[in-house]
Amino acid sequence: xxxxxxxxxxxxxxxxxxxxxxxxxxxxxxxxxxxxxxxxxxxxxxxxxxxxxxxxxxxxxxxxxxxxxxxxxxxxxxxxxxxxxxxxxxxxxxxxxxxxxxxxxxxxxxxxxxxxxxxxxxxxxxxxxxxxxxxxxxxxxxxxxxxxxxxxxxxxxxxxxxxxxxxxxxxxxxxxxxxxxxxxxxxxxxxxxxxxxxxxxxxxxxxxxxxxxxxxxxxxxxxxxxxxxxxxxxxxxxxxxxxxxxxxxxxxxxxxxxxxxxxxxxxxxxxxxxxxxxxxxxxxxxxxxxxxxxxxxxxxxxxxxxxxxxxxxxxxxxxxxxxxxxxxxxx
Ligand code: NAD
Numbered sequence: 474x475x476x477x478x479x480x481x482x483x484x485x486x487x488x489x490x491x492x493x494x495x496x497x498x499x500x501x502x503x504x505x506x507x508x509x510x511x512x513x514x515x516x517x518x519x520x521x522x523x524x525x526x527x528x529x530x531x532x533x534x535x536x537x538x539x540x541x542x543x544x545x546x547x548x549x550x551x552x553x554x555x556x557x558x559x560x561x562x563x564x565x566x567x568x569x570x571x572x573x574x575x576x577x578x579x580x581x582x583x584x585x586x587x588x589x590x591x592x593x594x595x596x597x598x599x600x601x602x603x604x605x606x607x608x609x610x611x612x613x614x615x616x617x618x619x620x621x622x623x624x625x626x627x628x629x630x631x632x633x634x635x636x637x638x639x640x641x642x643x644x645x646x647x648x649x650x651x652x653x654x655x656x657x658x659x660x661x662x663x664x665x666x667x668x669x670x671x672x673x674x675x676x677x678x679x680x681x682x683x684x685x686x687x688x689x690x691x692x693x694x695x696x697x698x699x700x701x702x703x704x705x706x707x708x709x710x711x712x713x714x715x716x717x718x719x720x721x722x723x724x725x726x727x728x729x730x731x732x733x734x735x736x737x738x739x740x741x742x743x744x745x746x747x748x749x750x751x752x753x754x755x756x757x758x759x760x761x762x763x764x765x766x767x768x769x770x771x772x773x774x775x776x777x778x779x780x781x782x783x784x785x786x787x788x789x790x791x792x793x794x795x796x797x798x799x800x801x802x803x804x
Contacts, residue, residue: 478504479782479803480559481775482551484578485566486510486535488660489594491527492767493564496775498523502804503775506560509547510535516542516554531658548578555587562778565593568662570680572600579607579618579792588615590781592774594623596666597676598720601706601794608792617785622777622795623770625650625725626707629742629758631773633707634796636756637716640746644753646717647745648707650727651738652766657691657731658684663766664691667729670700691731701726710794716744736762740769776800 481503483493490508497505507516508526513536515521525538536543544550554560563582569575575595582589595601604620611618621627625648633646657664661684668690669679682690691698701724708720717723730737740760747753760769779801784793 478502479779480504480506480561481778482507482555482560482563483566484509484548484551484563485568486526486529487531487566487568487662488654489663489767489770490566491529492771493566493775494521494523494526496768496771498527500775500803502779507551507554508535509544509551511547512536513541513543514547514550514554515540516559518559531661548581552582552585552587555582555589556585562590562592562782564774564778565591565595569595569597569600569666569676570662571676572597572603575600576603576607579604579611582616583607583610583614586614588785590778590785591616591618592622592778592781593618593620594627594770594774595620596623596626596705598704598706598709601709605792605794612791615785615790617781617790618792619777619781619798620792620794621706621710622774622800624740624760624766624773625705625742626710627773627777627795628760628769629740630707630710630796631800632742632758633711633744634714634716636742636744636758637746639748639756640744641749643717643744643746644722645743645745646707646711646723647743648705648723648725648727648741649738650725650740651730651736651762652727653730653733653735653737654766655732655734657687660766661687664729664731667698667700670703671698696730696732697737698729698731699726700729703727706794710796713794714796716796734765773800775803779803
């Protein structure tokens with residue numbers, strides 16, 4: 474890896490895309506050179522003005538910013554920029570609605586013949602399985618894709634891999650997250666995808682809800698969602714590397730409060746196992762309440778993107794989970 478900053482493209486300019494722009498502005502080792510949303514793209518070879526992106530209202534589009542271009546196919550235009558060498562790596566901050574959306578985006582990069590390094594913050598187990606199904610094609614395209622690189626899965630699942638080293642047998646991994654966001658519209662996909670975990674809901678039903686329906690659903694629950702037994706790819710990613718022998722040993726649940734930025738509960742990952750001496754115990758990894766969801770998703774996602782590029786430069790191609798490699802540190 475040369476000393477020049479890694480040029481990053483971000484797909485999606487919603488809550489996490491904007492947070493990525495804000496965090497990239499604080500990094501010497503990476504530079505945001507392209508970003509898109511549903512309505513357009515913004516590209517600048519010497520770096521996109523992050524404050525414009527960060528301060529863009531949720532109802533606006535990056536095409537409205539100086540240098541922005543309206544587009545009916547922003548993903549296609551971003552792929553063209555990639556082919557033209559406008560960036561080195563991609564972070565996907567797109568909605569996982571439906572489960573096939575991320576696989577379709579990756580397939581487009583593959584079919585365009587643009588070798589690339591990627592990371593994402595994908596959450597759903599079924600979507601992750603579809604992504605792993607693209608491994609052969611991604612390898613043939615000489616690309617490297619690290620998936621599930623947010624907080625959960627991501628930071629917390631990586632911590633579980635480290636925690637598992639003390640034990641001969643792992644009994645359970647329990648993740649409980651707390652997220653506070655002051656305004657649900659800043660993180661529409663995150664909120665809709667959490668709603669999809671409510672009893673009787675599906676990803677498709679959540680995707681079809683109007684904004685007014687989301688608001689009344691939140692209203693009816695006191696603007697708080699308490700979720701148990703979520704379908705989160707932490708299970709698949711931990712099974713893949715042998716931390717657990719079956720996905721049902723991993724449980725994920727949490728509390729989302731859409732009234733305030735204060736976390737409603739502390740986020741923890743607790744791994745319980747038995748040591749070589751037969752002692753049973755638990756390691757717990759606790760996130761500081763002061764760290765927001767955005768900090769705990771984007772930090773790891775950029776660290777993993779740097780790792781994806783490192784792997785690609787060494788000829789290690791394919792689709793990997795965040796449990797298979799350590800994130801690197803981005804200065
Ligand atoms: P958001 O709704 O705020 O933003 C999504 C962005 O994607 C918007 O800018 C939208 O215009 C853009 N977009 C949608 N379709 C597009 C298309 N076809 N072409 C180009 N752009 C398109 O979303 P968010 O709340 O920032 O969440 C993003 C993702 O992050 C979600 O999938 C969510 O599940 C995930 N997430 C992961 C974690 C984790 O810990 N792993 C935590 C929170 C969120």
